[in-house]
Amino acid sequence: MNLIECDGLTKRYGNTLALDNVTLALPAGEPIALIGPNGAGKTTLLSLLCGFVQASGGSVSVLGESPGSQSLCGKLAALPQDALMDPRLSVGRQLRFYAQLQGMNRAESRLEVERVLEQVDLLDSMNTKPADLSHGMRKRISIAQSLLGSPSLVLLDEPTAGIDPPNAKMIRDLIREQSSNTTFLVSSHNLDELERLCGLVVYLEKGRLISVGPVTDDDRHDFVTLRLGSVAENDFIAAATQIPGVSGVTKTAQGDYLIETDNDMLTSAILMQLLHEKGWRYRQMTRGKSLEERLYG
Amino acid sequence: MLPHYEQRNFFAMRLIALAQDELLRLLSTRRGMVSLIGFLLIWIAVLNYGILPAAAFFVGASDSGLTELLLPRLGLEAWRQWPAPELAVFWVISLYLLPFFALLASADQTASDRSRGTLRYLVLRCSRTEIFLGRFLGQLVVMTLVVLITLVSVLIVIMLYSPDLLSAAVARSPVIVVNLLLLVMPYIALMAWVSVMARSARQATMYAFILWISVSLLVGYLQAKFGPMPLLDWALPGSQVSQLVRLSDWQTLSYAPIPLVHTLIFLVLGGFMMRQRDL
Numbered sequence: 001m002n003l004i005e006c007d008g009l010t011k012r013y014g015n016t017l018a019l020d021n022v023t024l025a026l027p028a029g030e031p032i033a034l035i036g037p038n039g040a041g042k043t044t045l046l047s048l049l050c051g052f053v054q055a056s057g058g059s060v061s062v063l064g065e066s067p068g069s070q071s072l073c074g075k076l077a078a079l080p081q082d083a084l085m086d087p088r089l090s091v092g093r094q095l096r097f098y099a100q101l102q103g104m105n106r107a108e109s110r111l112e113v114e115r116v117l118e119q120v121d122l123l124d125s126m127n128t129k130p131a132d133l134s135h136g137m138r139k140r141i142s143i144a145q146s147l148l149g150s151p152s153l154v155l156l157d158e159p160t161a162g163i164d165p166p167n168a169k170m171i172r173d174l175i176r177e178q179s180s181n182t183t184f185l186v187s188s189h190n191l192d193e194l195e196r197l198c199g200l201v202v203y204l205e206k207g208r209l210i211s212v213g214p215v216t217d218d219d220r221h222d223f224v225t226l227r228l229g230s231v232a233e234n235d236f237i238a239a240a241t242q243i244p245g246v247s248g249v250t251k252t253a254q255g256d257y258l259i260e261t262d263n264d265m266l267t268s269a270i271l272m273q274l275l276h277e278k279g280w281r282y283r284q285m286t287r288g289k290s291l292e293e294r295l296y297g
Numbered sequence: 298m299l300p301h302y303e304q305r306n307f308f309a310m311r312l313i314a315l316a317q318d319e320l321l322r323l324l325s326t327r328r329g330m331v332s333l334i335g336f337l338l339i340w341i342a343v344l345n346y347g348i349l350p351a352a353a354f355f356v357g358a359s360d361s362g363l364t365e366l367l368l369p370r371l372g373l374e375a376w377r378q379w380p381a382p383e384l385a386v387f388w389v390i391s392l393y394l395l396p397f398f399a400l401l402a403s404a405d406q407t408a409s410d411r412s413r414g415t416l417r418y419l420v421l422r423c424s425r426t427e428i429f430l431g432r433f434l435g436q437l438v439v440m441t442l443v444v445l446i447t448l449v450s451v452l453i454v455i456m457l458y459s460p461d462l463l464s465a466a467v468a469r470s471p472v473i474v475v476n477l478l479l480l481v482m483p484y485i486a487l488m489a490w491v492s493v494m495a496r497s498a499r500q501a502t503m504y505a506f507i508l509w510i511s512v513s514l515l516v517g518y519l520q521a522k523f524g525p526m527p528l529l530d531w532a533l534p535g536s537q538v539s540q541l542v543r544l545s546d547w548q549t550l551s552y553a554p555i556p557l558v559h560t561l562i563f564l565v566l567g568g569f570m571m572r573q574r575d576l
Contacts, residue, residue, distance in 0.1 A: 103310075
């Protein structure tokens with residue numbers, strides 16, 4: 001069964017068309033990336049799935065139910081963008097209340113809140129009010145609330161936005177750990193992060209669904225992406241184009257090159273040898289195009 | 298192995314949890330406690346400078362025969378039917394004071410939670426109707442506490458000054474509690490409705506004020522244009538108060554349908570809007 005099914009899903013805010021006739025089906029399993037530029041409709045899609053807003057047209061089902069259905073209680077969770085908990089009440093008290101609304105009794109809710117706070121490394125903040133926490137800590141608390149009761153599907157709207165690198169890594173690790181039992185749909189602008197985390201990518205632009213597909217293009221063998229240290233651009237391009245099978249070398253960003261070839265494995269091996277001989281240091285080499293290059297290159 | 302929690306999807310259970318949370322929010326936040334203490338201080342002043350002197354005045358006036366002249370003019374003929382003058386004055390003062398407190402205390406049922414985004418966390422766990430009704434019930438519980446506290450304070454005064462009247466006053470207390478709760482219910486329901494439209498408690502209070510003035514003007518206009526229309530006299534919450542002042546004991550319940558109908562209308566309107574609004 002598909003976790004999420006949308007058929008002709010449309011959402012208008014006044015005269016603005018935020019989501020335009022989106023049809024897609026997303027399966028359970030690896031985390032799913034939801035990407036697109038600002039105003040693409042990512043948050044609108046997540047809000048529709050959560051039942052925060054109502055569709056202007058089309059249909060949507062989550063875990064076989066309509067958004068907002070009581071059957072989804074405890075099965076669907078989310079980190080809504082910009083949503084804040086009550087600043088006047090302690091984190092633990094609010095999370096216990098949420099857990100009780102999900103059907104847990106007092107003892108169960110206490111244990112469950114301790115479990116999720118421990119997962120985001122904020123057990124010490126149990127009795128702290130959200131207003132007294134940093135932005136990053138509040139975000140982690142919000143992620144903890146989305147893990148209450150181990151739901152089947154968690155929708156995360158920009159979970160690492162505004163978060164420092166160590167905490168962003170902690171959130172990514174947490175998603176990885178939980179993804180054996182829970183399917184995550186993660187909206188983010190950080191394509192590197194999503195590339196490492198997700199198996200499937202949903203790409204929206206101006207409210208329209210542009211593509212749904214795997215994050216990596218393993219089936220293609222015609223590109224190598226290379227990130228070099230400080231190497232003269234002309235020297236590298238001149239040397240790389242001499243490699244047998246290479247039909248083009250393009251600089252995509254400072255130090256980043258996209259090499260078009262007829263055999264990515266062979267080219268990678270020769271490239272390594274070339275770099276070794278020239279004493280050029282590389283930072284990263286990957287087969288195929290990066291997600292960014294595939295979407296915007 | 299994942300922890301497993303039985304899905305206890307009971308409407309009543311979540312409604313009680315939400316109402317309980319509303320009460321705890323009042324008692325565990327500084328703002329809630331300040332409101333409560335503020336009200337208690339006002340009430341002590343009302344008790345000391347309002348109820349006690351007024352009760353003493355009517356007792357004195359009764360002794361001198363002045364009440365026979367004065368009370369009918371004030372529409373307070375029924376005061377004699379109350380077992381203690383303090384209770385009679387409390388009844389009249391509460392009829393006019395409690396609605397204002399109910400309006401102010403229950404203004405923020407869902408407004409700030411919506412603007413902050415907290416409602417999004419809640420709707421993932423319970424229905425919008427449950428949130429709407431749970432918050433309404435919570436405010437009703439808060440007002441029940443307020444009614445009980447004020448009533449107990451008056452009973453204490455009666456115990457101190459007229460102990461022989463206490464048992465009769467206690468026996469009459471349920472009438473007062475039921476009536477005052479019926480009185481405040483539509484005000485809480487009205488604030489539940491306008492709170493759905495507002496983004497803060499202040500805005501909700503303003504909406505209620507605008508609504509109140511608009512309906513009053515409309516009723517006045519319609520009656521001026523088309524002549525007296527008795528049904529329109531009951532259009533606003535609290536329109537039965539002028540009649541209740543003249544009554545005592547369980548006969549006061551003869552006007553109970555009015556606040557109940559008001560409450561029902563506001564809850565239906567508010568519940569509908571709560572389900573429709575984007576969060």
